[in-house]
Amino acid sequence: MTRLVPVLDLSGFDRGPSERRAFLADLRSAARDVGFFYLSGHGIPIDRMDEVLTTARKFFALPDTDKLVIAMVNSSQFRGYTRAGGELTKGRADWREQLDIGVERKAPERQPAGPAWTRLEGPNQWPATLPELKPALLGWQDKAAAVALHLLRAFALALDQAEDVFEPIHTGGANHRMKIVRYPGRDAVGDDQGVGAHKDSGFLTLLLQDGIGGLQVDYDDKWIDVDPIPGTLVVNIGELLELASNGYLRATVHRVVAPPAGVERISVPFFLGARLDAAIPLLDLPAELAAQARGPASDPDNPLFRDVGANLLKTRLRSHPDVARRHYADLLEINS
Ligand SMILES: O=C(O)CCC(=O)C(=O)O
């Protein structure tokens, strides 16, 4: 049986010209069709994957007070802990708790006249009572970034571009983001929105999920389960890659249905980002690909900006209104 969401083996990309060609053809069709695929052959041992999930579980098991000390609302960089119900998708609460981190940097000197997105760079918040979390998550972030950048080179070739076409927009200051997420069983609320239907806003998302399931993709107006396959990562395309390819590649809508009563699900999404000062290029696609480009499917309520920093700030402000009110009140016309 062929799966609707296929499994692609990244090691094929580095195994010689004919395997590379086959990998790129599979990548192109997976990315254009359903927009989601499983990635095997990525080189991250399954033990490392399990370790990250285990460490994430330990974090969520900490007492609420330990987690709330590092609440995201403390951070103008949108880093830190969000309790279940504290994040919104299309205005509705998501039933998941999570810790957001990003690239660990010092906050730059604040330039009042500088662009607002400069406030997004800076440090993460870490729990004092679980010191192993920081090395585990920063280590995972490095590994996931390396896999995602490798894949981005493959995407460039699949689009008939120079392999390094995306390098200028991420080299030297990329802003990857990641989080650890816990979806409690639905008995807690009686609502089944783990996370509501959305597209991801970066280039590529690499998702590590445990064995529970609940992730679904929108395909032909039906919700298709992306059931866990051990040892793989789930990859999907974000809006920046859709934008760069003028909609030839597609950022697929997806959601998570909360697990059944008494069951929790842990996931670790990693979002490959770009430099905040970069603008997303419009790639010059060869005629046969350009003819099939649909134009980016921008949501009229939520238009995409080519400027990476402005785009990221807009999506963060929408998802976390409490952070917006505390740290970005000067920018807000939104009063909710
Ligand atoms: O937890 C998951 O499986 C997916 C989460 C997700 O789509 C997101 O955080 O953007």
Ligand SMILES: [Fe+2]
């Ligand atoms: Fe997502």
